[in-house]
Amino acid sequence: MKRTLFIVVSICVFILSIALPAVAQEPIDLAIVGGTVLTMDSEAHQIQEGYVAIRKDRIVDVGPKSRLERLYHPRQIINAKGQLAMPGLINTHTHIPMSLFRGIANDLTLQDWLEHYIFPAEARNVTRDFVHWGTLLGALEMIKSGTTTFADMYYFEDEVARSTKQAGLRGVLGETWLDFPAPDNKTFEAMEAFTEKFIQEFKGDPLITPAVAPHAPFTVSPEHLKAARALADKYGVPLLIHVAETKAEEQQIEAKYHARPVQHLKNVGFLEKSVVAAHCVWVNDTDIAILKTFDVGCAHNPSSNMMLASGVAPVVKMLQAGMDVGLGTDGPAGSNNDFDMLEEMDLASKLQKITLMDPKALPARSAVAMATIEGAKVLKLDKEIGSLEKGKRADLIILNLSHPNEVPSYDLYGSLVYSIKGCDVDTTIVNGHILMRHRNVLTLNEPEIIQKAREFHDRILESLKTH
Ligand SMILES: [Zn+2]
Structure with a gap:
């Protein structure tokens, strides 16, 4: 028993x-x-x-x-x-629907490009439908090159938001304000009301952070900059703006307001909190100190600054001053012309090296940080994204590490910045959802989007002929 x-x-x-x-x-x-x-x-x-x-x-x-x-x-x-799993890349400055204008006007100065090509082309072509398909095209490219979050400034930004959600990407999306009629809103009052409605619709969304995006100090009056600040404060949303991008802007603002662009923004009370300043090329030590004091994040766009010959942003100085500096592609219509963040890491590093004549100026590890956790800080989303840590959102990418340009790898940061390309991304995951697996995008119809892009190309060319 x-x-x-x-x-x-x-x-x-x-x-x-x-x-x-x-x-x-x-x-x-x-x-x-x-x-x-x-x-x-x-x-x-x-x-x-x-x-x-x-x-x-x-x-x-x-x-x-x-x-x-x-x-x-x-x-x-x-x-x-x-393979390699890492945080998804964060593009801190772009204009996603401009993918349909990809390369429409290359090899020009910013002023010439904007005034003679982009603003007229936008006035004739930018509709809700354009923004929808342009966003899907940009999203497709972003998913395929490892971007999981992007900050955008454009028109019909509610449509950008809906299309971004359809793709499954995360976005900090700013409705653009200008002092002249925009493709979506013809008066300031309409612009302001549209933006408020857009914020109300998307505030609290798990993927979308709505924002107010006055274009630049030279295209938006002090009065309207103040209104943008007031609206952002009312809803606790960020402000996105181009700042000190060119020497011409610096001269124009100094002549008009007797202050440098950053000082001018401070004087009108614009910098109080949560501002993402794209470019910051023409900033001196005083400007950097002001930006740091107000915790303004800088979106550095090396491709764009080089392509438009805008200048070289003092990235190393800004980082040494303790500023948050992320990377952006800017728009693809003659100031890049793609959304490949791995390329931006490469260019960011090499641009500082050659400018400062110092190969140690911006090492690979810093460039990877700028495209991930530092970019998250710029967008004030670093508690949620930017690194793979317990409790954060599941935004990550998986790279192959078996293509000829990826082997052997002695230093992962160096491989990522100097030899791995966007097309080496195998899998993209945002908010726990698999958006791409083995390079097949699961949330979007790729052949349909490519076909639409070709149709827009023909239509856009035609519109420029008839005017
Ligand atoms: Zn821009």
Whole structure:
């Protein structure tokens, strides 16, 4: 009898020992298993055989596979063996619907480009339909080159928001204000009312942060800059603006307001809180001190600054002063002309090196930080995105690391900045949703979007002939 009882107890203990760990495993929706994980957290952890646990829209754990595999029971597994998982890239300044104007007017100065090509082309072509398809085209390219969040300034920004949500991307989206009629709103009052309605519609959205985007100090009056600040304050949303992009802007603002662009924005009370300043090329030490005091983030756009010959932003000085500096592509209509953030990292680093004649000026690791966690700080979203950490949103990308240009890799940061390209991104995940797997975009109809882009090309060319 004793012997029988012993056998029964032994069997029970054996069954429990097998069953218990499975019972204790926490259910999760998705696990990225086995690849190298570049966290971009404050200690710059790199995990060789990593594991990222995702539940709904959040990262619930990041660590070595050997430890985490036993703790979680994933509904879906992505085997990332031999690959690299890292935070999704953050484009801090662009005009996404301008993808349909890609390369329409190359090799011009900013002033010439804006006044003689872009503003007229926009007046004749930018409709709600244009913005919808332009956003989808840009989103398709962003997903395929590893961008998961972008900051945008354009017209019909509510349409940009809807199309961005359709693609599954995250956006800080600013409705553009100008002192002359825009494609969507012909008067200041209409612009202001449109923007308020847009903010009300998207405030609190899990993917969209609505914003107010006065174009620049030279295209928006002090009175309207103040109104933009007031509207942003009313709803607690950010302000996006181009600042000190060219020497011509600096001269124009000095002549009109007897102050440099940054000083002028300070004088009108625009800089009080949450401003993303695109470019900051023509800023001196005093300007940098002002931007730092008001915690203004800078969106640095190396391709655009080089292509329009606007100048070289003092990125190293801004970083040394403690400013948050992220990277942006700017629009693709003659000031880039693509949305490839890996290229921006490469150019950002090399532009500082050659300008300062110092190969150590902006090392690869700093460039990767600017495209991830620093970009998140610029957009004031660093508590939510920018690094792979427990509790943050599940925005990440997986790169192959097996293409000829990716092997061998002695230094991951160096590989990312100097040899890996946007087309090496294999998988893109935003808010826990897989937007692209093995380069197939799951949220958008790629052939349809490419076809539409070709149709717009013909229509746009025709519109420019007839005027
Ligand atoms: Zn711009």
